[in-house]
Amino acid sequence: MxxxxxxxxxxxxxxxxxxxxxxxxxxxxxxxxxxxxxxxxxxxxxxxxxxxxxxxxxxxxxxxxxxxxxxxxxxxxxxxxxxxxxxxxxxxxxxxxxxxxxxxxxxxxxxxxxxxxxxxxxxxxxxxxxxxxxxxxxxxxxxxxxxxxxxxxxxxxxxxxxxxxxxxxxxxxxxxxxxxxxxxxxxxxxxxxxxxxLPGALLSITGLAALVYGVIEGPVSGWDHPGVLIALAAGAVLLANLVVWESRAPQPMMNLALFRDRRFVWSAAVTAAANLMMAGILFVLPQYLQVVLGNDAFGTGLRLIPMLLGLMVGAVLTDRLAARTGHKPIMVAGMAVLGTGFALGALTGATGGYSYAALWLTVLGAGLGLTMVPAMDLVISLLPGGEVGRDSGLVQTLRQTGSALGIAMLGSLLSQLYRARVETDGLPGEAAGAARDSVAGAAAVAQRLGDDALLASAREAFVFGMNGLLAACAGVTAVMAVPVLAFLPGRRADRDAAASGDGRQSSHAHAAD
Incomplete structure (x- = not known):
């Protein structure tokens, strides 16, 4: 076409x-x-x-x-x-x-x-x-x-x-x-x-399955559980062997040469980190909007729209600016906006309403749009045209593994902070366990027992945990911005990537049936 x-x-x-x-x-x-x-x-x-x-x-x-x-x-x-x-x-x-x-x-x-x-x-x-x-x-x-x-x-x-x-x-x-x-x-x-x-496919499937299983099971069974440790260790060993195999295979499944290009490394790292944080936030926000602010499922979806609108604004700005400024300034600015959104969110009060949440969700969405869109554009521009399917699989693997890590790691952080804060003294053993397990469990126990103090404590503890999670994301964003600013080449390298990418893709794009 x-x-x-x-x-x-x-x-x-x-x-x-x-x-x-x-x-x-x-x-x-x-x-x-x-x-x-x-x-x-x-x-x-x-x-x-x-x-x-x-x-x-x-x-x-x-x-x-x-x-x-x-x-x-x-x-x-x-x-x-x-x-x-x-x-x-x-x-x-x-x-x-x-x-x-x-x-x-x-x-x-x-x-x-x-x-x-x-x-x-x-x-x-x-x-x-x-x-x-x-x-x-x-x-x-x-x-x-x-x-x-x-x-x-x-x-x-x-x-x-x-x-x-x-x-x-x-x-x-x-x-x-x-x-x-x-x-x-x-x-x-x-x-x-x-x-x-086939050997590479087998190593990647089993290695990633073991790694993601360990990440999923860690928050449930505990990160020191033998099954979790075995899964994580097996995943690491299998994926290490995958890299060794791919470096020697005559027709490798992974293009390891991409990792020698710092533009690919840092733009891919940014997309993976942004996915990690976005997945963690999307795990937390519905609980906050439903249990703490009292919205139903439909109302929760409506109240996530400011983040989507912010993302769309960030994407439109990227489209308007990328040709003039290159990808790096937009990514750095995007990470600054994203970090600001996380920092504003970390100041959320337990008794505050939705209006403040709408503000930081909008800023957060704009930061995601300004960060993820230019990073993905730069990644795609660096993929060899004929092998873009294989290399897209690699990029998406990094992104989706980041999502799984985000839900597990940020979910674990939230859980630890919540459990340290929620007050369950005086509750029967089973009810106390349910209340410590999650804010939704605490709300169910509070409703059953008519315990308004437990519900208030659980909501306050959840917001405390959410604020800690958002503060951690702000810190990660700030740390990630440093190597992007220091090591990612600027606009001239963007032009070189676009020119070479178009040349590669024009020679391969229409090799059809």
Whole structure:
């Protein structure tokens, strides 16, 4: 599809629709967990795996699925991923046991692992460097738009239909996205048709699965639990062996040469760190908005919109400024805005209303847009055109592993600070345990016992923990900004990357069937 062809923007809309599906699927399930627990008699462990099985499979398969697009065709594999995701959604809606829902979520994770890197890898094949920043902003914004839509859709669906409707809603979106992609997106692949690196794929899948499992299980069982330690150690050993293998393999699955380019290293590090913090914040915010401020699921989704609007403003500013200033100044400014948003959030009071939260959420969103969009644009500009599917898988693996780490690490920090603060003296043993476990548990105990003091203590303790988490994120943002400012090359290097990237991509972009 040549750069002057107006269909490229319709093709972007088709890709954005697919990403919108992934976006709201990340949050829609959370509002339905209580209903699923009641309807399917699912225990806490089963509910955890309904959520985590998707994340585990998703993160573990991103590396090898990106390579499949380079070999068999990116459009073809993207359509296959959408089909798997849609079929698994139907399976989840029809499941009548927790095991059935978990199986469906595993299959959804497989479909998502194909969709995410391949949708990203198509962008540089249809957009020139002058338009790519805008395209990435739309692509990123479409997934971000899905995040607040999840609770909104989920809350409305659960009010009017059975719990399986949260999966059924994926199906029409997937069907429309598949039709649009089939009609509008050109096929592309690596003309060299790289062979499948089976040893590398096995090492990456098992290594990432072990690592992400350890990260998921750490906050539940404790970071010193033998199973957690074994999983983390096994993941580290397997991934170290993956690097050794990839450095010697004749046709490696990972392009290790990218890590010798400091532009790639620091821009990829920024996207991973931003994903880590965003995932942690999105884990915390619904609890704050629902339990502390007393909103329902639908109201919680509405109150996340300022962050989305801020992100869109940041993305638009990036599109307007990137060609004149280059990526580095925008990223540094974005990290300053992001750190300011986190710092403002860390001053939230336990008895404050939503208006102050709306302020820092807007600043936070603008910082995310100004940080993530230029970082992703720079990363994509550095990927070799023919191998962009493989390398997109690598980039998305770094991002999604960061998300899993963010939920686990920041969730653990929040939990520790909350437990140290909440007052449970005088409560029966089981009630005290539930109150210490989470703010939602404390609210349920307080309602059952009519204990207003416990509810006030739990809300205050949660806000204390949230403020500590936000302060930690502000610190991480400040620390990350230093090497970006010191080591990331400036505008001239951006122009060189754009020129070489367009040259590579023009020679490979349309190697179709």
């Amino acid at each position: 040549p750069a002057a062809d107006p269909r490229r923007w319709w093709a972007l809309g088709a890709l954005a629709l697919a990403m919108l599906t992934l976006g709201f699927d990340m949050t829609i399930l959370n509002v339905a967990l209580a209903t699923i627990s009641r309807e399917l008699d699912a225990g806490t462990s089963e509910l955890q795996w309904i959520v985590d099985s998707y994340v585990l499979v998703f993160a573990a398969l991103l590396l090898p699925t990106g390579l499949l697009g380079d070999r068999f065709g990116r459009k073809r594999m993207l359509l296959l991923g959408l089909a798997v995701f849609g079929a698994a959604s139907v399976g989840g809606a029809l499941a009548d046991t927790p095991a059935g829902v978990i199986a469906a979520r595993v299959a959804m994770g497989l479909g998502a692992a194909v969709m995410l890197p391949l949708s990203m890898s198509i962008l540089p094949t249809i957009f020139s460097s002058e338009e790519r920043t805008r395209a990435i902003a739309v692509w990123t914004g479409s997934m971000a738009l899905g995040l607040p839509l999840g609770p909104l859709l989920g809350g409305w669906l659960l009010e009017h239909f059975r719990w399986g409707s949260i999966f059924v809603i994926n199906v029409p979106v997937v069907v429309v996205a598949m039709a649009a992609i089939a009609l509008l997106v050109p096929e592309s692949r690596d003309p060299a048709r790289p062979a499948l690196d």
